[in-house]
Amino acid sequence: MRGRVKMLGAVTGAALLTPLAVWAWPKNPRKVPTDLRHRDPDATPAARRVYALLAGLEIDARRGRPSRTVIGQHVELHNERYNAAYGDYRGTKPPGYYYRKARDITGRLPAFVELDLGPGYGRPGWAVGQARSYSRAWPSCRPMWGYTEDAVDLAVGLWAGLPRAADGSYRPSGTHTDCASGTEVALPHNGGAPAGFVGFSFHQPYPGSPVKGFPQTLHRNSPGAKDSAWFGRVITEGTAEHGALLRDLGFLADHLGYLADQGVPVLLRPYHEMNTAPGHGFWWAGQDPAAYRTLWRLTYDFLVRRRGLHNLIFVWAPNSWDGSYGRPPWDYYPGDDHVDVVGVDDYSGSPARPFGGGAWTEVWYRGLERYARPRILAESFHVPLNAHQPRTLTHTPWVLWTVWGQALSHDNLSEPRHRNTVDDVKRTYGSPRVLTADEWTSLIKHPLG
Incomplete structure (x- = not known):
């Protein structure tokens, strides 16, 4: 999300702005758990391996040892497939275009891809593009819904490799026929072997929305904009609004359950940017913190x-708390028993004009240190290493850094300061501090070295 930068006294104290080179970690800090079973005793072995990798990187960073950052890419499949105005050329894109784009520029693929099962593309009700075994509860073969199957297939393809043996609606070649349009759709090949791990966000339209699309995710278009009691009913069992919420979560769970059956672990990042100013952002944002924690x-x-999904790694990611668009997020934290990874969506400042007076992203990195959890840069328009900030990962060794969608190669705010150059992307993917798909197989076998 975007917001004008305004200095916030709560995050600009001397302790937060002390250079990392001379800053000492608090005495006796809480230890970062290394086994996902501390939160979920039934966590799958695959989810445990991914979490252990992230925890190991975080522990190295906190102890001042040489650390590395997994480079990630968010992929907006609904925009790639259906929005001709999206991206760096006019016309619709094949699914996974911005996953492949990193390789087009650098010869390497990201080791992490985040996808989205919401918000839909302006069509009535939840639907799917194919009649999958897990999707029988939802209307099948609807226009503008095939991207949901592309999302789960690309997720499997990251974990197991593309092309691969026939799986779901995809042939070994990695192509399938879209049932609504009759056109051939192809996912990008990645070598046919495990090439990384996957995350999902859920830009969920407000519960009960008759149409599913990005406008319906926003607070100003939800019933809560006119009815202050609406959100309370959403989180109250027995109400119609709560029933609508559970239906939405059923749609999410069916897709995540398919991935669980395929052995794919998922970093799930729900209800992000919850700390935006009241009346702004998503329908779940700016609420009373206790009500948000209940959600x-x-x-x-x-x-x-209820659904028995133990392949999930839960990510809590507020918006950058710049005092203007984003407020201090601490009261929104759901608790260690419900969160595995903490992050931030950073659209405050830029590499050329960092927010906070210290190193770029340092305010957010330091703020999240209070949680004994791996820290990630969950959304950014920028790659971490660029001409303005070539030492970002030395000052702030995030364990994972995800670039948002088309921002990898396109100026999506029509401002030069929000553009990644080809040299920026090559500098990042070629850095020894950055982990790409090339090293994934060896990493996941021995996540703690």
């Missing part, structure tokens, strides 16, 4: 306890 916990209970 998170009932979602957790639905997915893990």
Whole structure:
């Protein structure tokens, strides 16, 4: 999300702005857990391996040892497939275009890709593009819904490799026929072997929305904009609004369950940017913190306890708390028993004009240190290493850094300061501090070295 930068006194104290080179970690800091079973005793072995990798990188960083950062790329499949105005050329894109784009520029693929099962593309109700075994509860073969199957297939393809043996609606070649349009759709090949791990965000339209699309995710278009009691009913069992919420979560759980059946672990990042100013951002944002925590916990209970999904790694990611668009997020934290990874969506400042007076992203990195969890840069328009900030990962060794969608190669705010150059992308993917898909197989076998 975007917001004008305004200095916030709560995050600009001397302790936060002390250079990392001379800053000492607090005495007796809480230890970062290395086994996902501290939160979920039934966590799958694959999810445990991914979490152990992230925890190991975080522990190295906190102890001042040489550390590395997994480079990630968010992929907006609904925009790639259906929005001709999206991206760096006019016309619709094949699914996974911005996953492949990193290789087009650098010869390497990211080791992490985040996808999105919401928000839909302006069509009535939840639907799917193919009649999958897990999707029988939803209307099948609807226009503008095939991207959801592309999302789960690309997720499997990261974990298991593309092209691969026939799986779901995809042939070994990695292509399938879109049932709504009859056109051939192809996912990008990545060598046919495990090439990384995957995350999902869920830009969920407000519960009960008749149309599913990005406008319906926003607070100003939700019933909560006119009815202050609406959000309370969403989180109250027995109400119609709560029933609508559970239906939405059922759509999410069916897709995540398919991935669980395929052995694919998922970093799940729900209800992000919850700390935006009241009345702005998503329908779940700017709420009373206790009510937000209730939403998170009932979602957790639905997915893990009711649906039995133990392939999930839960990521809590507020918006950068710049004092203008983003407020201090601490009261929104759902608790260590419901969160595995903490992050930030950083659209405050830029490499040329960092926010906070210290190194670029340092305010957010330091702020999240209070949590004994791996820290990630969950969304950024920028690659971490660029002409303005060639030492970002030395000052702030995030364990994972994800570039948002088309921002990898396109100026999506029409401002030069928001553009990654080809040299920036090559500098990042070629850095010894950055982990790409090339090293994935050896990393996942021995995540703690």
